[in-house]
Amino acid sequence: MSLRLRADAVVLDIEGTTSATRFVVDVLYPYSRARFAALLTERAGEPEVARAVARVREVTGEPDADAVRVEKTLNAWLDEDRKETALKTLQGLVWREGFARGDLVPHFYDDVVPALRDWHAAGVRLYVYSSGSVAAQRAWFSSAPGGDLLPLLSGLYDTENAGPKQQPESYRRIASATGVAPGRLLFLSDRAGELDAARAAGWRTVGVRRPGEPYFARGAGDHAEAGTFDAITVVRSGG
Numbered sequence: 001m002s003l004r005l006r007a008d009a010v011v012l013d014i015e016g017t018t019s020a021t022r023f024v025v026d027v028l029y030p031y032s033r034a035r036f037a038a039l040l041t042e043r044a045g046e047p048e049v050a051r052a053v054a055r056v057r058e059v060t061g062e063p064d065a066d067a068v069r070v071e072k073t074l075n076a077w078l079d080e081d082r083k084e085t086a087l088k089t090l091q092g093l094v095w096r097e098g099f100a101r102g103d104l105v106p107h108f109y110d111d112v113v114p115a116l117r118d119w120h121a122a123g124v125r126l127y128v129y130s131s132g133s134v135a136a137q138r139a140w141f142s143s144a145p146g147g148d149l150l151p152l153l154s155g156l157y158d159t160e161n162a163g164p165k166q167q168p169e170s171y172r173r174i175a176s177a178t179g180v181a182p183g184r185l186l187f188l189s190d191r192a193g194e195l196d197a198a199r200a201a202g203w204r205t206v207g208v209r210r211p212g213e214p215y216f217a218r219g220a221g222d223h224a225e226a227g228t229f230d231a232i233t234v235v236r237s238g239g
């Protein structure tokens with residue numbers, strides 16, 4: 001089924017929406033898991049690492065947790081696929097270097113990049129809102145196989161600068177930062193809980209349901225649905 005929606009900006013979820021969850025879980029997660037010990041010991045003095053470690057200790061209520069204990073916590077969160085901000089910050093630091101070295105190449109579903117180029121060419125602004133950190137998002141989109149996609153993007157949001165993805169307040173914060181009216185923002189995500197929160201903030205929503213994705217069977221609740229990005233036509237104000 002194809003959808004035609006009025007919006008001035010599209011906000012993209014990554015995992016399960018632009019890209020395969022399997023790639024994130026089978027490639028990115030092991031890559032970070034194998035490098036946490038070195039990050040926590042050799043780079044503990046870097047402000048970003050120190051801040052994230054302090055947050056891990058705060059969340060777990062273990063103020064004296066040493067590097068080994070923090071690593072155990074991070075790995076347990078990875079096993080649960082818990083979208084904890086401190087975990088995402090530390091993963092982002094590791095992945096950024098993996099992408100820069102060419103160890104990692106991001107995955108995008110085939111329909112995604114052509115649609116992003118079309119929407120951008122039509123004057124639709126594009127943003128990202130993902131649990132993956134802004135550092136990870138920047139590395140992800142700039143290392144896209146067909147060339148750097150960052151010039152297409154007007155802004156990047158994560159759980160650090162916008163807040164949790166299932167809370168309407170996060171979507172209000174993003175709307176206000178972009179200056180786009182909530183009713184003109186279209187959020188694409190694989191998770192009904194995120195779509196519900198966006199709609200509660202007055203946004204338009206489309207559930208992206210791709211066969212094989214973990215949330216495919218659960219459906220998108222009562223949100224409009226699309227199986228691929230090329231099934232979505234975005235029409236700007238006055239268009």
Ligand SMILES: CSCCC(=O)C(=O)COP(=O)(O)O
Nearest residue numbers: 013014015130131132136140
């Ligand atoms: C390049 S972001 C890596 C993906 C990730 O770690 C993640 O948690 C994505 O979650 P999303 O909110 O995009 O479903």
Ligand SMILES: [Mg+2]
Nearest residue numbers: 013015016190
């Ligand atoms: Mg997702």
